[in-house]
Amino acid sequence: xxxxxxxxxxxxxNGCIALSQVEANxxxxxxxxxxxxIAETTAKVKNLLDKLKTxxxxxxxxxxxxxxxxxxxxxxxxxxxxNHMGYESVALTDTGRHKTDKNAxxxxxxxxxxxFLEIERLKKANSTYLKGVLKEVVDGYLHPxxxxxxxxxxxxxxxxxxxxxxxxxxxxxxxxxxxAFISRDNHQLVEIDYSxxxxxxxxxxxxxxxxxxxxxxxxxxxxGNPLKDMHRDMARQCFMLPREELYWKEDKKDAxxxxxIRYCGKNMFVFPEFYGDYYIDxxxxxxxxxxxxxxxxxxxxxxxxxxxxxGVFKLGLCNPDKKPCKGTFEKHIQNVEDNxxxxxxxxxxxxxxxxxYQYKERGWFDNLTxxxxxxxxxxxxxxxxxxxxxxxxxxxxxxxxxxxLLKKYNMKSLIxxxxxxxxxxxxxxxxxxxYLELCHQIMIDDIKKHWKWIITPISIEAEVSPVGxxxxxxxxxxxxx
DNA sequence: GCCATCGGCGCG
DNA sequence: AAAGCGCGCCGATGGC
Numbered sequence: 001x002x003x004x005x006x007x008x009x010x011x012x013x014n015g016c017i018a019l020s021q022v023e024a025n026x027x028x029x030x031x032x033x034x035x036x037x038i039a040e041t042t043a044k045v046k047n048l049l050d051k052l053k054t055x056x057x058x059x060x061x062x063x064x065x066x067x068x069x070x071x072x073x074x075x076x077x078x079x080x081x082x083n084h085m086g087y088e089s090v091a092l093t094d095t096g097r098h099k100t101d102k103n104a105x106x107x108x109x110x111x112x113x114x115x116f117l118e119i120e121r122l123k124k125a126n127s128t129y130l131k132g133v134l135k136e137v138v139d140g141y142l143h144p145x146x147x148x149x150x151x152x153x154x155x156x157x158x159x160x161x162x163x164x165x166x167x168x169x170x171x172x173x174x175x176x177x178x179x180a181f182i183s184r185d186n187h188q189l190v191e192i193d194y195s196x197x198x199x200x201x202x203x204x205x206x207x208x209x210x211x212x213x214x215x216x217x218x219x220x221x222x223x224g225n226p227l228k229d230m231h232r233d234m235a236r237q238c239f240m241l242p243r244e245e246l247y248w249k250e251d252k253k254d255a256x257x258x259x260x261i262r263y264c265g266k267n268m269f270v271f272p273e274f275y276g277d278y279y280i281d282x283x284x285x286x287x288x289x290x291x292x293x294x295x296x297x298x299x300x301x302x303x304x305x306x307x308x309x310x311g312v313f314k315l316g317l318c319n320p321d322k323k324p325c326k327g328t329f330e331k332h333i334q335n336v337e338d339n340x341x342x343x344x345x346x347x348x349x350x351x352x353x354x355x356x357y358q359y360k361e362r363g364w365f366d367n368l369t370x371x372x373x374x375x376x377x378x379x380x381x382x383x384x385x386x387x388x389x390x391x392x393x394x395x396x397x398x399x400x401x402x403x404x405l406l407k408k409y410n411m412k413s414l415i416x417x418x419x420x421x422x423x424x425x426x427x428x429x430x431x432x433x434x435y436l437e438l439c440h441q442i443m444i445d446d447i448k449k450h451w452k453w454i455i456t457p458i459s460i461e462a463e464v465s466p467v468g469x470x471x472x473x474x475x476x477x478x479x480x481x
Numbered sequence: 482g483c484c485a486t487c488g489g490c491g492c493g
Numbered sequence: 494a495a496a497g498c499g500c501g502c503c504g505a506t507g508g509c
Contacts, residue, residue: 073505074488093488101489124490128503153499155493162501165492173491198493275497320496384498388493420493420499487506493499 008370011393011400012148018400018415019146019156025414026141027163028426030182030470034134037176041126048119057112060084072123074100077116081108106292121173129177132161142181146418148396154371154389155420156396163417166471178472184426187413189465191474192439193422194395199230200456201391202274204368206351207455210344215456223248232258235265237336238286239295239303240310250298257296264289269333273340276380280318283333287315307332356382368453369393394458395421397450398443405438429467436462436479 003009049071052058061080062069070076078098082089090104105113136142144163151157158164166181167173183189203211217228225247232246239261246262249255268285289295295303307329316328324331341349359365359382364374367386377385395418402423403415412428413435427435439460448454463474
């Protein structure tokens, strides 16, 4: 660890103390729910496995492996599928085995494999989360560890159990795990997170005028859509959709359609590009998403067919050694990428190059919060670490101050966890409004006085569970100040 | 029985 | 030219 300023040292010092208090506070756990759900899930897995074992493919599996057949072995599954059944291997691992991750198996579109993946999802939920949480519970409370000194990027990590990767993206898995995390009597769970913090943080370094425009313009149209929305704009470009297709919502179904398309633009193009990925990976992910997420135009036309109308007929080879061909999605995304860096975010692009060049000259680089990175880093690491660390340090500073003020005002509310850009607290019901206002004051106003390089209008979002409720039930709430 | 490694997957 | 970053935890595997 190399904090090179007094402020940086203090952040680390106070952060350790604050997080140790968070650990001591702990999270209330519904132990009965866990025991019940583990039993149910174990039974369900066993049931599904019995069913799966009647499939022809498993019978072949059994014939080949005999006594050693293990339905939990992906290596065996890969052998059966790709060496014995003649399916085409999607990719190889570093050590030359067939890839058998969800992405590779989804492409095969085989019922046996689909059921296998569904069982794997439940097994993961059961072993890592339901049982993993239960074994760490002490007197009805969980005390996850938060580390500040382990992580390359000067972020934090969490273990025993890891509080920072509790399922939320898959609704079925979230529904299984999150009800176990409950509030104290007369309390409610409140999670407050910075919106798009890493995008803001990157902008504090590169100050790209096009990006700043996106970040400053918070105006909305009559449908509540932000007038300027980078992710939606890029989704439009990637799928070659006209403006109207993503700018108003006819009904709930249409709103979901727009949300899905925007999600793809954000997580399969914009973020991967920011983190140093490139068009081949983006094109592949986006192309697969059209199928798995069943993306359509407003009139219900599949995006595949829509693209054909625009002269894009197939994904393309996606071979890094070969130039993409005309009429392929790969070629199109290559153009979008080129436009993204060389016409749209030119200042950002320039910053990336200069930043890396300077590191190569000096052998080190500093982040905005006063930490020095020394060592042998790859280009993407040099560009990403200062952003990742600084964003987290904003959250850490807020957490330290929040805890200090909660104590000063003799409030009963307790901070119980932290997830990189969010703070989770168990808030006494009579303090809810106070708590939300306090967070707004600290996380938006006070922090700007502490660090003058915060030059964009950062914002926060609050999610609140009912009094006596659980972590699955959190819902977005407006913050008044 | 212990330990390290790998592939996989959960989160930001 | 190179081609996402950071974590922790699980089961399978294989060496000792």
